[in-house]
Amino acid sequence: MAAPARHRPNSERPARTGQGWCMPRPVRRFGGKLMEQQVWCWGRDVEYPDGNLLMRFGFQRHRDRTTDDRSTCYRLDRDHLHVALWGFGMFFGNRDLGGLYLNRFDFCPLWAPVESLSLAIHWPDELPVFARPSGKSQWQRARKLWKSSLLWMADYETWVLSTVGLAYRRKCVDSWLRPFVRAEKTSTAWRFLSRQGWEHRDQPPSQVLKQYLIPTSKR
Numbered sequence: 001m002a003a004p005a006r007h008r009p010n011s012e013r014p015a016r017t018g019q020g021w022c023m024p025r026p027v028r029r030f031g032g033k034l035m036e037q038q039v040w041c042w043g044r045d046v047e048y049p050d051g052n053l054l055m056r057f058g059f060q061r062h063r064d065r066t067t068d069d070r071s072t073c074y075r076l077d078r079d080h081l082h083v084a085l086w087g088f089g090m091f092f093g094n095r096d097l098g099g100l101y102l103n104r105f106d107f108c109p110l111w112a113p114v115e116s117l118s119l120a121i122h123w124p125d126e127l128p129v130f131a132r133p134s135g136k137s138q139w140q141r142a143r144k145l146w147k148s149s150l151l152w153m154a155d156y157e158t159w160v161l162s163t164v165g166l167a168y169r170r171k172c173v174d175s176w177l178r179p180f181v182r183a184e185k186t187s188t189a190w191r192f193l194s195r196q197g198w199e200h201r202d203q204p205p206s207q208v209l210k211q212y213l214i215p216t217s218k219r
Helices: 025-046 053-057 135-164 166-175 183-195 205-212
Strands: 060-063 072-078 081-086 089-094 098-103 110-112
Touching: 025 053, 025 072, 025 135, 025 166, 025 183, 025 205, 053 060, 053 072, 053 135, 089 135, 098 135, 110 135, 135 166, 135 183, 166 183, 183 205
Parallel strands: none
Antiparallel strands: 060 072, 072 081, 081 089, 089 098, 098 110
């Protein structure tokens, strides 16, 4: 007979506090649809009649001139912050924290110990290896980056409304095949996602998230 397993005291158990994205399924679905809408809106901002809004915000345009597709990356390098936007996703990096990659269609970021990317990256298969964080230190950095990236998107949407107005952003959202979050609520929706305090709310996340949605009859 095998000897009974020795009980491991709490002090000997590996600490896993703070390891994981802690997103309930309704939150992850909501974030994924909001990210798809956000990428669509960035695409419309590029075509703004009075000048590219991404470039007005401070981004620089880098085109792949080696293929007919001419894929474009928009890069923002501001102090310790590095942001890259493509039609397939977003990179968000910080000198002290590494970088996150968020695929347009999967609201679950991946982390790598890189603060910035090569200007030559234009396709997903050219990205360095990003993976799920491992260990307490990586998770701490990744979670700080995640919060900062969501707040950055909230700030960008606030800037759009103050710069060109709500009517413009409503037009962008209405032109999307799957409009999801109301234009006037996009910034606050990103801020809500950044707080990640789902377990402290009286209502389930799916109920709280309804305040940001476009009514089904108008989609």
